[in-house]
Amino acid sequence: MRGLTLPIALGLAIGYFAGLYSITHEYHFSPFLLVSTGLISLCTLIIYGLDKRAARREHQRTPENTLHLLALFGGWPGALVARPLFRHKTRKQPFVGLFWGTTVVSLLMLGSLLFSSPLAPARDWLDEKALQWQLDIQQHLNTVNR
Structure with missing residues (x-):
């Protein structure tokens, strides 16, 4: 097999998530970004597995454009693995x-x-929304636990 081996692919994916955490950990939206990226990566990995299974069984396949879109929207670590x-x-x-x-x-x-000055308002908006969601969740949990 040419290309990356599984240990290297896993190392790159783990390194990506560690780097993403280290870059974003001060933002309130960091947990949402990490979880959403992790979930789309997991979904992408599963869809690749299902597509491989379909190929072996000569069943209907997942279109390649779908696999590329999943990678484009953050699922590339899952595809890499x-x-x-x-x-x-x-x-x-x-x-x-x-x-x-x-x-x-x-x-x-x-x-x-994350780094572009023109997109600073979008980062600030995401951070404000994430903080509000965190406060709403915390308030809800406090209400439930009473």
Whole structure:
């Protein structure tokens, strides 16, 4: 098999989440960002596994565009792990090139949100909303526990 091995893919995915935490931990939206990215990555990994299963059984497949969209919207760590885990989509060159392209674009979009001055109002809005959600949840839990 060419490409990344499973231990390297896992290391990169774990490193990504650790880096994402270290960059965002001071923001109130950090837990929401980490959980949502983790969930879409997990869903992407599962969908890759289901697609591999469908390929073996000659059943209807998941369209490649769907796999690329999942990677683009933050699921690329799950796809990165799924490819060597299931030995799926590791050799088909157009797919591999598009996968890495969507990964780069996903990272650029997230980097723009986190570091771009023009997007500072969006970051502030997310932080305010996340703080309000956290306070609402805490208030609800306090009410339930009485």
